[in-house]
Amino acid sequence: MQDFSVMIIIPNLVIHYSDEALAVFMLRQTQTYKDSTIIRTRDQQKLDECDIVVDVGGVYDPEKNRYDHHQRGFFETFSPQHSIKLSSAGLIYKHFGKEIIGTRLNLNPADPKLELLYQKAYEDLIEGLDAQDNGINRYPEECQAKYKDLTNLPQQVARLNPWWNTENPDIDGQFYKAVELTGSEFYNLIDYLGLAWLPAREIVMKAFEKRFEIDKSGRILVLDMFCPWKAHLLDLEKEKNIANDENILYVLYPDDSENWRVQCVPVTLEAFNSRKPLPEEWLGLRDAELSEKAKIEECIFVHMSGFIGGNKTKDGALEMAKKALKS
Incomplete structure (x- = not known):
C-alpha cells in the first residue's frame, strides 16, 4: 500500500x-x-x-x-x-x-x-x-x-x-x-x-453552424429541441469572434406543448434586457389579437417586456423572428 x-x-x-x-x-x-x-x-x-x-x-x-x-x-x-x-x-x-x-x-x-x-x-x-x-x-x-x-x-x-x-x-x-x-x-x-x-x-453548436440556412442575416438560431442555450451561445460567439453587429438576436425552440417559442438573446448572461426585443406593438398581446397585429397566423403571445413570444408552429415562430429582425 x-x-x-x-x-x-x-x-x-x-x-x-x-x-x-x-x-x-x-x-x-x-x-x-x-x-x-x-x-x-x-x-x-x-x-x-x-x-x-x-x-x-x-x-x-x-x-x-x-x-x-x-x-x-x-x-x-x-x-x-x-x-x-x-x-x-x-x-x-x-x-x-x-x-x-x-x-x-x-x-x-x-x-x-x-x-x-x-x-x-x-x-x-x-x-x-x-x-x-x-x-x-x-x-x-x-x-x-x-x-x-x-x-x-x-x-x-x-x-x-x-x-x-x-x-x-x-x-x-x-x-x-x-x-x-x-x-x-x-x-x-x-x-x-x-x-x-x-x-x-453540441445542440447549440449544430444550430449555430446552420444559422445562415435559417436566415441570410445569420442572426436567428433554431434549436431542434429545447436545452439551456444562453451560456453556450454567448461562449460560441466569443470563441468565433463574432462582431456585435453579427450577433444572434433570436433563438427558436419547441416547448413542452409542442408549440414554438421565439426568445430574444440577452445582452449578457445575467441580464434581463435583450439585444433586440420583439416589436413594441406586439407586447402583451395574445392569440387572435396578436396574430392580427403581427399579420402572422397562429400567434400565441408576446411577453410585456418583449423578451419572448410564442407561436403554434415553427414556421410561425420563424416569421415572428424575421419580422422582429426587420422592425
Whole structure:
C-alpha cells in the first residue's frame, strides 16, 4: 500500500480548508493513489517517507510528487490564460484532473471533449477555490467577477471545522467529512458537465453552424429541441469572434406543448434586457389579437417586456423572428 500525506500548515492541525480536502479526494480517484493511506503531519522525517506530499513541505516538484503552494517564489497558474495562483486543489487538478474526469465519464484521453470539460470544470469550481485560498476578492475594483463561486464550498468546509469551544474535537473525523463534501461537489459538477452541459453545447453548436440556412442575416438560431442555450451561445460567439453587429438576436425552440417559442438573446448572461426585443406593438398581446397585429397566423403571445413570444408552429415562430429582425 502506498502512502500519501496531506499536510495542513495550521498549528496543531486543527483547521482544514476546502483546497486540501478536495485535493485528497481527487488523489483517491486516481489509479495510483486510490488505496493510499493519508498521513496528516508536518514532521519532515515523515514527509520524506511519503510517496506524495500535498499542501505542505515548501516544495512544488511534480517529478518528485511534491505539491505545496505556500512557499516564497511559487507563481504556478493553471495555464497562461489564468492569472490566479494555484492552491492544493488547483495543483492536483492540473496534474491529475484529466485522468479523473476521463475515468468518471469513460472518455478516451485523446477525446477533445475531455480537454473541453477539463477547462470548464476548472473555471466553474477549482479556480474559485484557488482564488479564495489565495485571498483574492471575487469583485476587485471592477464590476466583472474575477472568478466563479457556484457552490460556496469554502464556507461549507469551514463549517466542518471544530467549533472554538468544542472539547476534545474529532479533528480527523471532521476532515474526512470535508473530503467527502468537496468530492461530492466536484463529481456533481463533472457529471453535470459531461452528461448535460456538453450535450446542450453540441445542440447549440449544430444550430449555430446552420444559422445562415435559417436566415441570410445569420442572426436567428433554431434549436431542434429545447436545452439551456444562453451560456453556450454567448461562449460560441466569443470563441468565433463574432462582431456585435453579427450577433444572434433570436433563438427558436419547441416547448413542452409542442408549440414554438421565439426568445430574444440577452445582452449578457445575467441580464434581463435583450439585444433586440420583439416589436413594441406586439407586447402583451395574445392569440387572435396578436396574430392580427403581427399579420402572422397562429400567434400565441408576446411577453410585456418583449423578451419572448410564442407561436403554434415553427414556421410561425420563424416569421415572428424575421419580422422582429426587420422592425
